[in-house]
Amino acid sequence: MNCDNQSSKKHEPLNKMNNPTSVALCHVCGIEHAQVHYGAMCCVSCKMFFRRNAQLNLSNRKCATNGKCNITIKSRKTCRYCRLKKCFTIGMQRELLRASHNRQGTRCKSTPKENVVRSTITVYPLDLLQNDRSLLKNEQWTCLSNVIHLFDEKFSVPQMRDLLNAQYLFPMKIRMKMAPTNMLTLLSAMYQGVYPFATNITHFTTLPLNDRSTLIERNMRNIGGYSGIILSRDADVHSSPIFKIGFPEIYGTQVTDDAIKIYKNTDQDNTLVKLLIPALIFSTGSDLLLPKIESKCDHFGNSCHLLSNEKQVLEMQNFYVEILFKYMIFRYGFKEAVIRFAALIKTSLDQSMCSLNGREVRKHQQLMETIVEQTEHSMAPQNEIVLY
């Protein structure tokens, strides 16, 4: 089974990669030929960049966009601050530098985490844990890499920022009034990424149409909500009036408070959250690991779809959970990985509950109906490529 997630154009065939390593993309800037450097997938230039700048104090330098630069091959030279920040975000670690003897004293706030990583490795004698190579096989690294990039592509932070900034074209009074509408637009944009994301997960495309349809229907709300957490973080949605005013107006204060709480409790390492999304897609509703979402049969008036081969779907889910967990061990050591993993699942359940509560809201229903209709439409074989 192949694990590449092609970010290819719609008209291109889903070709299998011949050489897995050459496809892995840099998690910092997005170019090809990424390898593991300093603990994360990146290209040689980002590796060199990190080596040279890891000791830089991030709080010193300011950036023109206030830390919101989008890092691409073209823009990576313009803002060292944001590039370095992204290096750390994707999991690159100062501690893996050897030569330029990173002064142990300078590490102020990152110290506890690092100690945990190292100390836990020796405590738990799982045979490979003390290895500083990861448990992830090469194909798994590639797959991980592809998932991260697929997420970044289909749930676009720049797009989200544009939507947020659009409000400032209007005077204050109008902005207040527009907030709920704008919030719905934001949500719509988030949910609309779900299907394109899923269709680029190779495993997903191998499922029969009915199963794909069932999974999307069942998990759309949960995936959309969960990926919304990451988008909200990266685009700083929560500090915008659109969210502050719009969200409570749509969903009420209870759901809003819950959502904010979940948002804060969700693991701060976005990579983990992104890696959980594919697993959420293959959530069958009957497994224990991931939350069962009540089926939408009531919503659509037709009977529940049943998966043609539930075991197969569960295997796919396991495939992605394994990658996530191995990565977490690699990144945080066994003990912390277990704790974080449990917390991640907990917040995923909370998120599921919360979106269940929010589901009663009429406007939310309309939104979901529209999205699901669009998706259903595009999932029909002849229209499969319309929603790109």
Add this chain to the structure above:
Amino acid sequence: MNCDNQSSKKHEPLNKMNNPTSVALCHVCGIEHAQVHYGAMCCVSCKMFFRRNAQLNLSNRKCATNGKCNITIKSRKTCRYCRLKKCFTIGMQRELLRASHNRQGTRCKSTPKENVVRSTITVYPLDLLQNDRSLLKNEQWTCLSNVIHLFDEKFSVPQMRDLLNAQYLFPMKIRMKMAPTNMLTLLSAMYQGVYPFATNITHFTTLPLNDRSTLIERNMRNIGGYSGIILSRDADVHSSPIFKIGFPEIYGTQVTDDAIKIYKNTDQDNTLVKLLIPALIFSTGSDLLLPKIESKCDHFGNSCHLLSNEKQVLEMQNFYVEILFKYMIFRYGFKEAVIRFAALIKTSLDQSMCSLNGREVRKHQQLMETIVEQTEHSMAPQNEIVLY
């Protein structure tokens, strides 16, 4: 094989350059020691100039010659407007400025391009496509630089402007009558650049006399016509009465309409068009890439010349096409490069067809005969340097 195209004086030997980098000329002002700055070949002073003025609004400033200043080392200080315009024309890019806060948000059209490039990379296995340095080797940059300058030297825009302006010495009525004659003079000037251009392409000079003769005969019309497109643009020939009146009178409305259409469809980046010219010189008429021009045997009454070593000529053509294409990737990214390249070849074919249609015109025949005779004469060994 050496790739330098000497723009040396006729009496100088065709010496191989010992230091390739020192020969590259600034595409803006023409002085030596050019390097790549902001995406194009230029000297340090033009680099500084661009850095300081790139954010200038071109539409604000007017220039004395209405935007037609010729930029040389002497004149470059006199008109900032035209110098900056030329900077952009030769391919210098604002986006490559770092400090002077080119807003990331303002890049409206370049952002999707990047995305496109990334998504297509998996399909096209050229591994260096997303390299932010160009694929061009140093000698290739030098060669590119030399071709550009050779073109500017042998197909002189100032000369063209002088010819255009000469008409205004006469009263209106006479101008009308003179238009066809003047048009032929213009065309003659364009075609007369072909041979001097070709003889300064080093590869061309290494061919045996017979082959050179065959290639010039065969491709003269196409090269002349194609280079005429650039000259017409830079000297704004099409807005002159000489063209408006003279051209249709010589060639008829059909050919004129076609010519104007081709003129408009040809890639707006003159650099690309200039780089295509050497490839047109080595058009053997049997290759698929570039258009087959019907041999001129009917025209001259003698049998077709055959090339002594067609493979060699094709290799030379490949040499220049490679430079062109690598430059296009460097400049526009892979996907847009492919599209533009296809369009370029298309217009080249159109141009070939159009000049084939124009060939029946008697006056054109006379013109071509004169040019070819002159060229033939100057190609004879003892006269090789007469037509400079």
Add this chain to the structure above:
DNA sequence: AAACCAGGTCACGAGGTCAC
């Protein structure tokens, strides 16, 4: 032996400076 991933190197091309 091959792979992976540390560090090292140096040409390239950004920005900055200052006499003019």
Add this chain to the structure above:
DNA sequence: GTGACCTCGTGACCTGGTTT
């Protein structure tokens, strides 16, 4: 405002130690 000359960040390519 111009441009010769400077500093320095960048990244392709290399070396070398370690694991498989």
